[in-house]
Amino acid sequence: MTDLINYLLFIAIRNDIKVVFSEDLDTYTPDLSVPSQRKVIINRNSNNNVSVAFRLAHELSHILFGSVEQNRVYAFSIGATKSSERIAHEQAMHMIAKYVFQDTPVEYRNYINFMESLGLPSYFEDMAREAVMQA
Amino acid sequence: MTTFERIKEISKQRGLNLKKTATEAGLSENAIYKWKTQTPQSNALQAVADVLGVSVDYLLGNTDEMHSNKKDAPYDLKEFIDSTPVLKYDGKDIPEAEMRIIRRILEDMDD
Numbered sequence: 714m715t716d717l718i719n720y721l722l723f724i725a726i727r728n729d730i731k732v733v734f735s736e737d738l739d740t741y742t743p744d745l746s747v748p749s750q751r752k753v754i755i756n757r758n759s760n761n762n763v764s765v766a767f768r769l770a771h772e773l774s775h776i777l778f779g780s781v782e783q784n785r786v787y788a789f790s791i792g793a794t795k796s797s798e799r800i801a802h803e804q805a806m807h808m809i810a811k812y813v814f815q816d817t818p819v820e821y822r823n824y825i826n827f828m829e830s831l832g833l834p835s836y837f838e839d840m841a842r843e844a845v846m847q848a
Numbered sequence: 849m850t851t852f853e854r855i856k857e858i859s860k861q862r863g864l865n866l867k868k869t870a871t872e873a874g875l876s877e878n879a880i881y882k883w884k885t886q887t888p889q890s891n892a893l894q895a896v897a898d899v900l901g902v903s904v905d906y907l908l909g910n911t912d913e914m915h916s917n918k919k920d921a922p923y924d925l926k927e928f929i930d931s932t933p934v935l936k937y938d939g940k941d942i943p944e945a946e947m948r949i950i951r952r953i954l955e956d957m958d959d
Contacts, residue, residue, distance in 0.1 A: 729914075731957045733953055733956075733957055735949075735953050737949050737953070738946060738949055738950070739943075739946055742942060742946050742950075743942075745950060747954065750954070752954060752957050754950065754953055754954070788942075
C-alpha cells in the first residue's frame, strides 16, 4: 500500500499538484481538491472506510481529468451521485489498477480482493471489474 | 523573457524542438523562429500554447503561472474560499471552524 501511495504522490509531483495529509481536521470533514490551485487535502482523521490510496487517487483524478469550470472545489464522498464524482471514482480505479496489475496476467487478476484492500463498497463492483480487467 | 525564449524553454521541457512544436500546432516549420523578430498572430500563439499545455498569457510573459485555469481563480485565497459557493458534503454544510482550518492548510501549502 505504501508503494501505491508513493506512486500516486509521484504522479502528483510530476503534474505540479500539491498534496497535504492533514491531522487537524474533524472526522466528518471530507477530503478536498481545488483544481484551480492544483491542491489536494487528505483528512487523516476521516472515519471513512475507504483506503487513503483510493481517496488520494480520486482527488488527483479531479485535477488531472476533471473540468475546472464544473466545480470549483471537490469534496470526497463515497456515496455521491454527481457525475463528476463518479467519473473521478472510475479514473482513480483505472489509475490504481494500472499500477497494481501491471505485471499480472488477466487470468490471475482478482477484482474482489482489489476492492477489499481499497475498502470499496459493493456497488463499485462493475466499475472495479472493468478497471481491473482493462488495466 | 521574450515570447520566443519562453516557447523555446517549455518546448525543451516537453522534449520537443521548435520545429516539432510548430508542426504539431499546425504551423509551418520555421514559424516560431520568425517570432524572434515578428509579433505572433493570436490564433497561432493559441495553437502553440495548446500543444505545450500552458496559457497564452504565460507565453506572452504577462504571468508566471503556467496553467491558465489559475488565472480564473481570484488571486487572493481568502477571497477564493469566500466566493466559493457554500461547500456541502453529503448535503451537510461544513462547519465554519473546519472551513477556517481548511483555509489555513491551503494557505500553508503555498509556502
